[in-house]
Amino acid sequence: MAGVLDNVNQRTKLVGENRLELLLFRLKGRQLYGINVFKVKEVLPCPPLSAIPGRNRVVRGVAHIRGGTLSILDMNLAIGKQPLEDVAKCFVIITEYNRTAQGFLVSGVDRIVNMNWSDIHPPPRGAGDKHYLTAVTEVENQLVEIVDVEKILAEAAPVNERISDGVLEDGIGERVVQKHVLIVDDSVVARKQVQRVMQSIGLQTTLKKDGREALDYLLNMMAEGKDPQQELVMIISDIEMPEMDGYTFTAEIRNHPQLKDLYILLHTSLSGVFNRAMVEKVGADNFLAKFSPDELAHQVNDRVKAMTGEALIDPEGE
Structure with a gap:
């Protein structure tokens, strides 16, 4: 694995072209799993782990890496299976999700593959609600399961989902009562x-799982004689999604004469200067890193x- 991620920064050019690269890894057995390279900061042999009292059962311990302390989660445990064995021979995939870094313990790292988002598909309908997948794909005739890391993190380290007191005024939803918010994200948790958050504000929502x-x-809405511009307050869309990513989804909207003026907020666990540049390139109205209820409410x-021309939230929280 030496040097396998040396050129990750060069790979970011794939984003926005409805393409991605997956880092393939294994847990127990022959099943391949995948994670977007863009989320990965580093891959290394598992360092010594120190136990911490009161930790979630999926956290095998903490490691001291690059002068900092990082929680190491057992990926196999996190998806409801048995803990990985012989930790000293395992690898750690260090990722950045939702403004924080974490390490995932895996038994082995395979390789990186270049994919098109159109070849990444939602989990089978028969998978139920208990699975930990956002998508599946096929590499060399072998099924690859793409893990819902946001679901894992929400269970291992739940985030605050409540809007702070004093942030909202009463009656916000009533001012746009005939409209709703379109939420697009492949993670059921996200x-x-x-x-x-939208329900706390008093807004109606429509949920879709990919671009x-x-x-x-939106196209069916127009075919029914409805005007999306009049129906929607805004679109809140993830970036990484099967079938069509958020950048491509945004570009498609901007290129459509009847949809081009829709307000689009890209809301994603991807962060950094690069993503802000891509937001401008594809024409999204704004970008917000996941997940802050207060910041989302302000957006x-x-x-x-x-x-409406009316202020709804006091930015000073008074």
Whole structure:
């Protein structure tokens, strides 16, 4: 694995072209799993782990890496299976999700593959609600399961989903009562997090699991004689999604004469200067790193204020 991620920065150019690269890894057995390289900071042999009292059962310990302390989660345990054995021979995939870094313990790292998002598909309908997958794909005739890391993190280290007291005024939803918010995200956990914030504000929501499904929804809306511009307050979309990523979804909307003026907030666990540049390139209205209920509420405030000409949230929280 030496040097396997040396050129990760060069790979970011794939983002925005409906392409990605997956880092393939194994847990127990022959099943291959995948994670987007863009989320990966480093891969290394598992360092010595120190136990911490009161930790979640999926956290095998903490490691001292690059002068900092990092929690190491057993990926196999996290998806509801048995703990990995012989930890000293395992690898750690260090990732950055939702503004924090974490390490995932895996039994082995395979390789990196270049994929098109159109070849990444939602989990089978028969998978139920208990699975830990956001998508599946096939590499050399072998099934690859793409793990829902946001669901794992929400269970291992739950985030605050409540809007702080004093942030919201009463009656916000009533000012756009005939409209709703379109939420697009492949993670069921992320969709519900955003939905709960919108419900706290008093807004109705429509949920879609990827860019293709969301675009079809908008096109069908127009086919029924409805105007999405009049129906929607805004679109809140993830970037990484099967079938069609958020950048491509945004570009498709901007290129459509009847949809081009829709307000789009890209809301993603991807962060950094590169993503802000991509937001401008594809024409999204704004970008927000996951997940802050207060910041998300302020984004909705700004949008509704622009629509109604009235301030809805006191930015000083008074």
